[in-house]
Amino acid sequence: MKQLGTIYGINGPIVYLKGKTQFQMSEMVYVGKMRLIGEIISLNNEMTTIQVYEETSGMKPGEPVYGTGQQMSVTLGPGILNNIFDGIERPLKTIEDQVGQYITKSVQVESLDTERKWPVRVTVELGQEVTGGMIIAEVQETKTIVHKSMIPPNIDGKVIEVVEDGDYTVVEPIVKVKQLDDTIVEIPLAQKWPIRVPRPVRRRHESSVPLITGQRVVDTLFPITKGGTAAIPGGFGTGKTMMQHQVAKYSDADIIVYIGCGERGNEMTEVLEDFSELEDPKSGNSLMERTVLIANTSNMPVAAREASIYTGVTLAEYYRDMGYDVAIMADSTSRWAEALRELSGRLEEMPAEEGFPAYLASRLATFYERAGLMQNLNESEGSVSIIGAVSPQGGDFSEPVTQNTKRFVRCFWGLDRQLANERHYPAVSWLNSYSLYVDDLSVWFRDNVSPDFINNRRQILEILHQESSLMDIVKLIGSDVLPDDQKLTIEIARVIRLGFLQQDAFHQEDTNVSLEKQAKMMEVILHLYRQCREMISMGMPMSLLLENQIFNRVVTIKYDVPNDRLDLLDQYLVDIDQFYNHIMETNA
């Protein structure tokens, strides 16, 4: 490391150097005597600007700045999963061991444990031609996940040395590759990759497989694909974080990258505690075995908050390259946008809307574009799905972050303040949410769940929309004056809202529901609807139908039918028919 400059000025996390310096754009640097980590963000003849990822208090002009010659990078290798990092991939547990409970300045720690030996199974042979992305070794990283170390994407050549299977650290070379230009590179288990550069892939595929989350309102009404993007906007207290937690817990992705970006410290503690205890529905192991947490809480330095999103997505891409389906929870992208705004303000850039920088939209776009179902360099297929929470100012969806996010995501799960106030959770509004993946997924649903699934889904939505327009009338004149068929719509909509859309995250049976059960529940509700509609068309009054307990029984299906006893649902269809026959016999 050599000194390439001296500090001229300091303004919070922004440090200036005077004159023409030899730094490169986006280079990672060490700033000051304390060697705080920073990144070059602008260069010109008069001034070099550095964004520092730690608190700068106590720093003085005249202190040295050291260059590294590398872009801001993360280390990729075994040891990432079942771990918690800060925004620039420093392991928080190691920091705690070194400096105690508070994160002090200038902690020097390695991203991955360089002492730990991993049992390695080598998968390449001497003399083999290798190209970027090819898998060279496998390591059982956690109980759930096999880690596959790869040739870095920019390397091409012939294996001239390879180690035996055995125990190695992440820095010991596994293979030596002679490249076409005769240079020789040693490749260990871990590699570095710059966080702002997407990892290369062979090609992008269109995805037609859903990311199943176990949440009815998502899976049935507004589904997302593996490799898809979704935004969860909602004011405070509407349940964004809760929803992210639910998806992280129960979605059928192989790997979860959970980015706590500028959010509460206690929430990260909760994720850590909960996920360690909870069982992964797929493998039966602890959920943390497939999870990595990036925690840059709101009181941690703002520049690292900006970086945390990129760190998270780079880790996700790395596991995608191994052929896994990865889901990213980014909570919350608004904090990231605000970090951009704060830094932009300190740089005295010209603001666009509400003080946000003009490049907000393009930054959001590059982030969400890193999602997708990809054919990797090693021909395996993997996906990165991004689910980003948005915290609109004042709960108003017309603000710039929500609006710009909407342009780049294809799923929009808008959370509604009114529903949250009624404690209807998940408070996803069925009126202004949407998913543009429904058409892509219809074939999959038809073949794998039920031929009626898409049709039933449409009907459910129709009933809900009808109810919403009827409610405008009810609010004015009361429900008594409505004709019976409209009363039925309102009653069935109530059954759908309480019995289907509302889902209790704390109820053992209800917290995670299979698609099969979702489809059957929908069928039962619609069967009830059709039978009632027929009776009403024959002149039966709604008040008569409501005397039967069947409506409330259908509402409580979610609690009463355990997830492993779906056969019980058929009984409901029979009971509805009996209810129909009974009414028809006694009143016809």
Place this chain on the structure above:
Amino acid sequence: MSIEYLGLDSINGPLVVLEGVQDVAFDEIVEFSVQRTKKKLGRVIEVYEDKAIIQVFESTADMSLKNTHTRLTGRPMEIPLSPEILGRTFDGIGRPIDQLGDVSYVMKRDVNGDPLNPVSREYPRNFIQTGISAIDGLTTLIRGQKLPFFSGDGLPHNELAAQIVRQANLGEGSSEKFGVVFAAMGVQHDVADFFRRTFEESGVLDRVTMFLNVASDPVIERIMTPRVALTAAEYLAYDLGMHILVIMTDMTAYCEALREISASKQEIPSRKGYPGYLYSDLAMLYERAGIVAGKPGSVTQIPILTMPNDDITHPIPDLTGYITEGQVVFDRDLQGKSIYPPIDILPSLSRLMKGGIGEKYTRADHQAVANQLFASYSRVKEARSLASVIGEDELAPTDKKYLAYGRKFEDQFLGQAKDENRSIIETLDFAWELLRMLPREELDRIDTQLLDQYYGLEKVL
């Protein structure tokens, strides 16, 4: 370190510029002496080579470019700490104002505080009984939580905070050590006096540390007041093992002070002129609540803020709500109906409630009852708006029941006397008494088993 610089190069509001300085560090504290007599403190907020921009605590009114001597201290802002700070009163930047002399200190600590490592936190789960039904039953306060009051001018937020201090087991009868840190920012003298009287009456005054920056005190000091107070709170909690309740009032005045400085620094404003870093800045304060794993104490925060024009979407309550673990919202309509405490439960929320209630802490039915009360109350509001259009007489029978239920809920469940202390069991039993006013089919948030257990019961008196 002891070089003194004579004179300043410019003065602009609370900011002064000093050129030709050597070895000045970002964020360090400087001492000014004006006319060789008056001492003031300031903080370096920007440095460029040999030029420092310094923010002066207190007013710059008597400073001139010539009469001021400046000395660099080489350290960030620190306050002296020792068990002696209990029972004492300080000004907004930690200087004693109770004529009892300086505190002899065990240590000095940087008021900015470092961020707590998320892996070192313990998830808060201990229920604090405040004796107030609306809070205990519906927005439960948990030890280590930050639960702000979103209030408005003229609403009884101070009374409620005082009642919590009196009732929240802060007094006698427990082996654990409790304490209160009170930080006043820009409030009137009588508010400060009111709290002092409350502490005195409830016999906790010797366990209270007060930091007062009243309305007439320098605005800029307000920036430091919560930091100083929280540093004291952390010392009491984590070094001395006490359970500390921090009351900070009024956060709106704090944010306005922040805006004032931002404006004089000519920063680019975001919403309503507040600086873009308001969120980060507030987070640095609120996130200092919590429990550190392996340490006996805790810091619980009740920040009080007055929403300008009762607007909950104003940046101050909005950003606060995104950081804190819930909020208790005061409502002017309920105040108009003489209901105390006038808490609007629908927008109120306690995020940590789910982990701190239930069988282990309060009672098994607590969560379900709370959910049902919220849901039913929102039906009450619907019924009321319908009644206001078509008249109460025209309502369906169920809606009429909701109206009756709503009235009793507001008058007797929400409403209670300023010295009434209800146990959580009383609160829950009373909730069932109310729910029995509604037909059983309407109670759709409570599962069948709990309904069987509680709905049928008549209240045993």
